[in-house]
Structures are given as structure tokens and as C-alpha cells.
Amino acid sequence: MTDIFYSLESEVRSYSRSWPVEFVQASGATQTDASGAEYLDFFSGAGALNYGHNNPVVIEPLIEYLQSGAVLHSMDMMTPAKRDFLQTFKDVILEPRELPYKVMFPGPTGTNTVEAALKLARKYTGRQHILSFTNAFHGMTLGALSVTGNSMKRQGAGIPLTNSSKIPYDDYFDGETADFLWLERVLEDSGSGVDKPAAIIVETVQGEGGLRAARFDWLRRLSALCAEHEILLIVDDVQAGCGRTGTFFSFEEAGIVPDIVCLSKSIAGSGLPMALTLFRPELDIWSPGEHNGTFRGNNPAFVTATAALKEYWADPSFQEGLATTIDVMHARLGSIAVTTSGAGVRGRGLLSGLCFEDAEAAGKIAAEAFRQGLLLETSGPKDEVVKIMPPLTVTADELERGLDILEAAVRTVTG
Numbered sequence: 001m002t003d004i005f006y007s008l009e010s011e012v013r014s015y016s017r018s019w020p021v022e023f024v025q026a027s028g029a030t031q032t033d034a035s036g037a038e039y040l041d042f043f044s045g046a047g048a049l050n051y052g053h054n055n056p057v058v059i060e061p062l063i064e065y066l067q068s069g070a071v072l073h074s075m076d077m078m079t080p081a082k083r084d085f086l087q088t089f090k091d092v093i094l095e096p097r098e099l100p101y102k103v104m105f106p107g108p109t110g111t112n113t114v115e116a117a118l119k120l121a122r123k124y125t126g127r128q129h130i131l132s133f134t135n136a137f138h139g140m141t142l143g144a145l146s147v148t149g150n151s152m153k154r155q156g157a158g159i160p161l162t163n164s165s166k167i168p169y170d171d172y173f174d175g176e177t178a179d180f181l182w183l184e185r186v187l188e189d190s191g192s193g194v195d196k197p198a199a200i201i202v203e204t205v206q207g208e209g210g211l212r213a214a215r216f217d218w219l220r221r222l223s224a225l226c227a228e229h230e231i232l233l234i235v236d237d238v239q240a241g242c243g244r245t246g247t248f249f250s251f252e253e254a255g256i257v258p259d260i261v262c263l264s265k266s267i268a269g270s271g272l273p274m275a276l277t278l279f280r281p282e283l284d285i286w287s288p289g290e291h292n293g294t295f296r297g298n299n300p301a302f303v304t305a306t307a308a309l310k311e312y313w314a315d316p317s318f319q320e321g322l323a324t325t326i327d328v329m330h331a332r333l334g335s336i337a338v339t340t341s342g343a344g345v346r347g348r349g350l351l352s353g354l355c356f357e358d359a360e361a362a363g364k365i366a367a368e369a370f371r372q373g374l375l376l377e378t379s380g381p382k383d384e385v386v387k388i389m390p391p392l393t394v395t396a397d398e399l400e401r402g403l404d405i406l407e408a409a410v411r412t413v414t415g
């Protein structure tokens, strides 16, 4: 990371990212700063703005709702906005995919849904140990942090993070398969000293951990191993879900059905905080009050979520257009990578980017892109990956302009 990112003031020092301007307006894939300068936003609120900023599809029903005098905050109570969301989610997302899930509101954030998933898995199985993967990121509270890989973030807990171990993610060995030999063996071996896990939690693409993408057959093998040993499979789709990889759930193409799914970020469709924990019906074991929280009834978020699902996911043409956007972006990333020494493409769908052998190049490219009017973030244990996450609704022209800036920044930095 270069100074430009660190030279700025945040109220507190713990944020890793800041840009030296004040953003005052936003529309679609564009943000405008106080001086009137425009930036293409290929950061998309770290995946919370899959349909862009202030998209009229979600903003108009929201304004109407706010002016109607309807309930804004309802905790666990039923409201028409909540009922509409649940019905739409069932009709548009779950039923067409024949997914059997019950839907729980775990609280407003991605971390909340991960905590709920881990706690539920432990309660259901009566086991404590959870397996997760090298370079995983699942959130910043104690349970979620315990299954996160990054040592710097883990040390911030200040106490030992117990009852979880890491195993190598697919492609951990840079092109060599990370297979399941170790896992298969220890699950059979009562003398291994490895406690049988309650659950294995996985991201299909490691959003914060460097955009490694698991192969579909690797995910299928993982799912089969979990089923064989009665270990719950949790897919953390907080960043990769809601269409980022080209399908609503990132695991659809692999043909697996996880036991628990974590969604947040773009589920509200508007940037409003919202999260869901989806689980198989037999996991509905909590008694009333056993897992609760105040902010589980954010009705404005239900309204925008419902509008986004109806507009984009009830109509197959959205997903077809998305596939074209993904193809165009990948063709271009591929051509930049092959003409840049030490560069490669990582990721899947619109959760992709360029990785660099010289890790510092990634931060310099993001800083240069900012100077040229493109917002990008970096990812990976050494911040060695430039993440390219345009909104799913990016236009062909915006995509081309953004990728032109990216290419120019890569050329400037790598010479």
C-alpha cells in the first residue's frame, strides 16, 4: 500500500482504507467528490453495492415507504415489508433452486450471520471444533475471528482464539491442488488428536484473502466429505453471494447444497445493513430467545431487498447480461495479465482481480487508478491483489472505461 491511502484522516486509526477526498454524491457506478471530480467505483462498498449507488429500482420504493408512515424498526415482529421480503426470497431465490432453507435474521452484519452459523452448528452437533481455511476471512468478532486466517487480525482479539483449525484452501500451493488427504485421514483416525469438527466453513472465493477461487470439484469433494462424516458445511457467501460470481449463490454452479449459508452485504440491494442465515429445517433448534438481537427488523432494508430481488433475479435476462459482463471483464483481465510480467488473474465472476509477484505493485496500481478516477481496493495476505469489483449493473461503457484506467495504471506502475 502506498502513502496515498494512509495519508488520510479517519476518525480512528483501525480502518485500512481511505481516499484523500470527501465523497458527496453517488449514482450507479460513479461517486463524485466535493470538488466535482467523478470516480468510477469498482470497489462497490466491498460488495455491499452490487446494484450500484442510489439505484432508482431500490431508492424509489424506499422513498415511498419512508413517506408512508410505515414501521421502520420492528425487531422480530411481523410487518408487511418483512412478509413481502420473505415471500419474495422464497419465490424468486429458494424455490426455483429447490433449496430447502429456513431463513433467519441474525442481526445487521456479515459478522452477525457467521457468528449465528458457528453457534448453531455447535449447538446442533454438540461439538466445538470448527475447521476453516488458510487465508479465510469471516468477520471481526471472536467466533468469526477464530475461523479467520489473517494473523494480524487474529492477534487483535487479545485472547486465545480456540476451537478452530485451518486447513489449506484450494490453490493454496499456487496452481497445485490442495487435496483432502489430511482431512480424510484424521477424520478416520481416532488417534490423530484432531477433534471431529462441528462444521467446516468455507468461502467459494476468498474475498479478503486474495481472491483464490475454489474449483467446483474441490467444493463437491468437501461437501461429500462433510456429508460422509456428519459435519455441517457452512458456506460464507457474505461477499461472493448475491450474484457476484454470476449466480445468486456462489455455490450453485458446483451443484452443492450447504447445510448453512451466510448472506449479507448486497442482500439489501441498497447498501442498508442486513444479513440472513439460511439453514436446513432440521437445524431450526433454537428456543425463542436463545439467539436474538435488536436490529433484526430493518424494514427499509426489507423494502430495498425485495425490490432488487424482483427487478433483477425474477428475470433470467439479468443473469444472462451478467454472464456477458463477466466474460468481457475476464477477457480484458487475461490480456492485461499476459502482457504484464509477474501478473496473473485471480477470482471468479465479478469477484476477480490481478495478482502481482511484487506485492507492492498492487497498492501502487490502486493508488494510480485513483489518480485517474477509478476506485479499487487491494486484497490478500500481502495486499498483492488488485480487486476489480464493479457493480453487477455496470454498463458496457463504464466497464470499458474502468478497465482502460486499470490497464493504464498497470502500465504506469510496472513500466
Ligand code: PMP
Pocket (backbone or CB within 6 Å): 046, 109, 110, 111, 112, 114, 137, 138, 139, 140, 203, 207, 208, 236, 237, 238, 239, 240, 264, 265
Ligand atoms: N464474511 C466474508 C466472506 C466477508 O467478506 C466479510 C466482510 N468483508 C464478512 C464475513 C464480515 O462482514 P461484515 O463486515 O459485514 O461484518
